[in-house]
Amino acid sequence: MELKVSIATIGLLLIFLASLPDIKAENVEDVDERDPGYKELIKRMENIEARDNVNTELNHRILALENLVKGQQSQISSLQETIEKQADVNKQLHDRVQYLESRDKANGAIETEMKSQKKRIQVVEEFIKNLGDKHTTVRENGGKERTVNKIVQRNIRSIQRRENEQTVAFFAYLTNHIENPGVHQIIAFDHVTTNIGNGYNAFAGDFRAPVAGTYVFATTLMAGSYSTGYHFQIMQNAQYVSNIYIPNGGTASQEVVLQLNQGDNVSIHNIDAGQPVYGHGYSTFSGFLLQQNYSSPGIVGK
Structure with missing residues (x-):
């Protein structure tokens, strides 16, 4: 009897196990109802998967924004360099304009004064011309006789010199070092302390x-390094006047006296x-007029 019960129990268990695949095949809703x-x-x-997707999308957008910012920073740096270079160019142009304006103003005043002096000298020269070949003599202090023409001409020359x-x-x-000058490059001494007559051009x-x-x-x-000796020349109208030699890392000075025409x-x-x-x-450059040449055609009244 007990054996029969056991067989019956086993049979029921097998039937239960056979029904398990049907449970797996049931709808999720049925499973949810059970659990x-x-x-x-x-x-x-x-929800976690959705948040992961959102985070991934945000990371992509952040990376794209970071790349965009890097590109904009590079463009800003380039623009800043361009602005700085343009500011230097503008300053040079401004200084150049100021120099030209001051020179034109000085030239205008000189031209006005020269016109006035020319008229005065023309009057005196006309007076000399009207004297002709007269040889009237006068006695100067000391008893020395001179012709009127010579006396007047001497006085005219004196007036011309004064006026x-x-x-x-x-x-x-030189303010800044010149690091790599070329052959026969003019050394432009840029800081002007004195420029009476506006003869020197710093540019x-x-x-x-x-x-x-x-x-x-x-x-x-003054030499900018100790590597070797340096050679320079003083030039007049692109013609050699004198040589300057600077020993290794040292300085050298030169002084010359030149006869110049106007210009x-x-x-x-x-x-x-x-x-x-x-x-x-x-490193410096200087000069001055020692004696003016009044016989030059550039002098008014000559």
Whole structure:
């Protein structure tokens, strides 16, 4: 009897196990009904997956924004460099305009004064011309006799000197080092301390004589390195005047006296390529008018 019960029990167990695949095939809703926590777990998993997708999308957008910011920062840096370069160009142009305006203003005043003096001299010259070949003599102090013509001419020359005499002088020095000058490059001493007569041009680096006469020029140059010796030349109208040699890492000075016509130019030229010149006021260029030449055609009334 007990054996029969056991067989019956086993049979029932087999029937139960056979029914299990049907349970797996049932709808999720039926499973949820059997396990109420299962649906909540599914929802939480779905929420987590949704948040992961949102985070992934946000990470992509952040990366894209970071790349965009890097590109904009590069563009901003480039624009800042361009602005700085343009500011330097604008400053140079502004300084150039100021120099030209001051020179034009000075030239205008000189031209007005020269016209007035020319009229006065023309009157005196006309008076001399009307004297003709008269040989009237007068006795000067000391009993020496002179013809009227010679006395008047001498007085005219004296008047011309007094009325046309000009003061010309300049002094300039190099502010920054010139790191790599070229062969026969003009050394432009950019900081002008004195420029009476506006003869020196800080942008071109040369002096142009406003009047004819005898001029004195001086320069001091300092080498920018100890590598080798340096060679420079003082030039007048692109013609060699004198040589300047600087020993290794040292300084050299030169002084010359030149006879210039109106408009002649004088400048300092570098001879060796790539030899730096020291700035900070150690390299200088100066000059002044020693004696004006009143016989030059550039003088009013001549």
